[in-house]
Amino acid sequence: MxxxxxxxxxxxxxxxxxxxxxxxxxxxxxxxxxxxxxxxxxxxxxxxxxxxxxxxxxxxxxxxxxxxxxxxxxxxxxxxxxxxxxxxxxxxxxxxxxxxxxxxxxxxxxxxxxxxxxxxxxxxxxxxxxxxxxxxxxxxxxxxxxxxxxxxxGVAPNPVASLDGGEIEEYVSAYESEPDRVAALDRLTLETWLLARSRKLHAAFREHRGLPTPTALAEHLSRWDALVEQTYLAYRRVVRGRPEPAAVVERLRAVLAADREVFALGDERWRRSVAGVVASVLDVPEQQLLGGVSFTSLPRFSSFRLVEIVEQLESELGADIDAADLLPENLHRLDDLCQVIRPPAVRTEGVLP
The missing domain is CATH 3.90.70 (Cathepsin B; Chain A)
Known part of the structure; x- marks a missing residue:
């Protein structure tokens, strides 16, 4: 296997x-x-x-x-x-x-x-x-x-890395306020395990695709592993009638919030600015592009529209793109495009946003 x-x-x-x-x-x-x-x-x-x-x-x-x-x-x-x-x-x-x-x-x-x-x-x-x-x-x-x-x-898919966040506080508060602590920690043991594995899977996908590794990634994944262990220990403890260790749910709240920082896909404001230009050319909602749809699947897309997208990014946002990066695989999805088209100051300094 x-x-x-x-x-x-x-x-x-x-x-x-x-x-x-x-x-x-x-x-x-x-x-x-x-x-x-x-x-x-x-x-x-x-x-x-x-x-x-x-x-x-x-x-x-x-x-x-x-x-x-x-x-x-x-x-x-x-x-x-x-x-x-x-x-x-x-x-x-x-x-x-x-x-x-x-x-x-x-x-x-x-x-x-x-x-x-x-x-x-x-x-x-x-x-x-x-x-x-x-x-x-x-x-x-x-x-x-x-x-x-x-x-x-079916057709081999080519998804891009994306963040799909939900409401943290309501989720965490439900476990914090649940009076049946055995039931809460039993379920939370599975929840933290699922969340930790999915974060590692996302990191592996990004590595497989050659995307930059966030500087705090290893430490962040270790925090998830520690939370899984702490949650299970807390569950076993309350099952035996012992006091629940403090701060399990608070640590969950903290690592969920940190996900958005550690796994951020570059400068989100820049990403949305690029999405706005592409959306205006292809006449689609920005949210559809932010969700990772391939431009080639959209009715208005063509090689002419692609040229128009690049030209408008240069004229409206002051963006630039190296000739070596003008490859179809770099230009057909929003996040691929954002990897090669950078704000002028970023490109001059050689630093990713």
């Missing part, structure tokens, strides 16, 4: 295997293109993506199109797998004998399955019941309920 299992959750890990198989090693890192902080309201708010969100990411970020989907409630799962193909399966980890959650904890878990019963699972994690280790097993008569999905390769 070529995937960075240590960066992925248990639903992403096996989508990653399919993506690299169809589109080449490293494709799975596209899952980290957007640094997200999206949460939805439940009894306690959660950043855990739904299965539908994962399926959407599979198509938009990994180039995997959902061909069919079947719910199996009885009989062997292999009966729902097409011969010669490898299906992607979602089932309850409590029922899966190769994972440490077996007969221990109910949670969604993914794996790949062939018609003859070969199971591939790329997930990796240390748990209180032992390690989850990537591997291959034979379970031709696995009789459990599950969702069996078949994906086909």
């Amino acid at each position: 070529t995937v960075r299992s240590e960066l992925l959750d248990c639903v992403q890990a096996n989508l990653a295997v399919l993506a690299d198989r169809h589109h080449g090693a490293g494709t799975h890192l596209n899952l980290g293109a957007a640094l997200r902080f999206r949460w939805r309201a439940e009894q306690l708010p959660t950043v855990e993506p739904t299965l539908e969100q994962h399926i959407s990411d599979a198509e938009n970020l990994l180039g995997l199109r959902l061909a069919d989907r079947r719910t199996v409630t009885d009989g062997p799962l292999t009966a729902a797998v097409r011969p010669g193909e490898q299906a992607y399966v979602i089932a309850d980890a409590y029922e899966l004998p190769w994972v440490p959650y077996f007969q221990q904890r109910h949670m969604e878990h993914s794996f790949l399955l062939t018609a003859d019963g070969e199971v591939v699972d790329a997930y990796a994690n240390d748990t209180q019941w032992g390690p989850a280790t990537p591997g291959t097993w034979q379970y031709p008569d696995l009789r459990i309920a599950g969702e069996v999905l078949h994906f086909t390769p």
Whole structure:
């Protein structure tokens, strides 16, 4: 397996295997293109993506199109797998004998399955019941309920790095004010784990794409790791009836706020100024460009409009671009464009904003 299992959750890990198989090693890192902080309201708010969100990411970020989907409630799962193909399966980890959650904890878990019963699972994690280790097993008569999905390769996507932030205070305050501290810290243990892995995945995506490494990155990721550890220790402590350690939630608030500084994509004011020029030429909302859409997918885009964009950036913003950077791959998305078109003072000083 070529995937960075240590960066992925248990639903992403096996989508990653399919993506690299169809589109080449490293494709799975596209899952980290957007640094997200999206949460939805439940009894306690959660950043855990739904299965539908994962399926959407599979198509938009990994180039995997959902061909069919079947719910199996009885009989062997292999009966729902097409011969010669490898299906992607979602089932309850409590029922899966190769994972440490077996007969221990109910949670969604993914794996790949062939018609003859070969199971591939790329997930990796240390748990209180032992390690989850990537591997291959034979379970031709696995009789459990599950969702069996078949994906086909689509167009290989080319996402750009982006920040997708949400409201921090309401999310954090819900955990701070929850009276059931065992429930709050139990859930927060998973939340901080998901957030920490996604930050590492975003950093790996940026490195894979050759983007500059933020100077404070290593320290920031270490702070996330420390928070995951502290949250789990706090949970184990309150389960035993001991006092909750102070400042767990406050540290979460601080590292979430620091995300925006550490992972900032250059000068945001400059980025929005460039987006304004491009939006006026292509007659689209700025927000659409800020979201990472390819200019080539927009109705008004053409080589003539591209020339107009460059000329207006030079005339209206005083921007400049080196002749060596005038390559299509540098000019078709906002953040790619911002990497090569700089304010004159920045270009003169040789310092990135």
